[in-house]
Amino acid sequence: MRLKDLFNFKRKTRPIKPSQEMISEQELSELWTQCPSCKTTIYTAELKNNLMICSKCEHHFRLSAYDRIEHLVDADTWEEINCSIKPSNPLKFVDLKKYEDSIEAAKKRSGSNEAIVTGVGKIDGFETAFGIMEFPFLGGSMGSVVGERIARLCELAIERKLPVIIISSSGGARMHEGLFSLLQMAKTSAILSKLRENKLLFLSVLADPTYGGVSASFAMLGDIIIAEPKAKIGFAGPRVIEETIRQKLPKDFQTSEYLLEHGQIDLVISRKKLKETVTQLIKLHSKTLYGNPTNELNGFADIISQPLVSSSV
Ligand SMILES: [Zn+2]
Numbered sequence: 001m002r003l004k005d006l007f008n009f010k011r012k013t014r015p016i017k018p019s020q021e022m023i024s025e026q027e028l029s030e031l032w033t034q035c036p037s038c039k040t041t042i043y044t045a046e047l048k049n050n051l052m053i054c055s056k057c058e059h060h061f062r063l064s065a066y067d068r069i070e071h072l073v074d075a076d077t078w079e080e081i082n083c084s085i086k087p088s089n090p091l092k093f094v095d096l097k098k099y100e101d102s103i104e105a106a107k108k109r110s111g112s113n114e115a116i117v118t119g120v121g122k123i124d125g126f127e128t129a130f131g132i133m134e135f136p137f138l139g140g141s142m143g144s145v146v147g148e149r150i151a152r153l154c155e156l157a158i159e160r161k162l163p164v165i166i167i168s169s170s171g172g173a174r175m176h177e178g179l180f181s182l183l184q185m186a187k188t189s190a191i192l193s194k195l196r197e198n199k200l201l202f203l204s205v206l207a208d209p210t211y212g213g214v215s216a217s218f219a220m221l222g223d224i225i226i227a228e229p230k231a232k233i234g235f236a237g238p239r240v241i242e243e244t245i246r247q248k249l250p251k252d253f254q255t256s257e258y259l260l261e262h263g264q265i266d267l268v269i270s271r272k273k274l275k276e277t278v279t280q281l282i283k284l285h286s287k288t289l290y291g292n293p294t295n296e297l298n299g300f301a302d303i304i305s306q307p308l309v310s311s312s313v
Pocket of ligand 1: 036037
């Protein structure tokens, strides 16, 4: 190489300019999720493949209504109902913003148009009526629409003689609708008594968190009440109770394990075993109801005799 060539040297590489194809900082942070329980950083895609359960400590992350449907309901059998029932604002309620604006923001955040998704689908071949609450929609709060959708779901179940499964995840009654939301407690309880009169099975599944008017009505009226591990379940929050009774509450107070130990619920089961368990319960109930031999009892006994959750959860 001649000396003057050194000064004519042209760079063969160019600095990379940010382009639209490059991953944004927000997308990069969404690739990884930290487990709030064991603090492990998990690849989000891996977490989704594992039904949003931490593979290290079994912590159950919250799951959206449509993800639950995908997990529980047989492929191509889901038919959503009552989605045209939409909220109104009978009290003309305004807090920091109008109730209507809060609803619009909740729709965008959750991808659902209310705090419960209802429909009919098959679970391992059994036609079943489902109600699945959507916590990101205004804290899964129960207003008039949630009550009406549950009532219509149960009416359909009575008409078609279907078992009903409702998965709850809610902060309680919706304050924006005042007394109208409190009335839904009586309304949902009343329709469940009709379900019982028709000898139809109601399985209530409690996910984190289930509080207030929801736990004080339909969620605790299941023929069998199942909860996910470490789900927080109660009526008033622990801080309110501590301030009222002026006593320190036990460490695991209002967890599903505590409620199981004190006889308020029937099962604590991992999300991975939920489909298998509810299918067994539906099979068992249908055979008992129609007088066939209950061979399925053995299968169900196998499920409930297994350790429910690891001690580290
Ligand atoms: Zn974890």
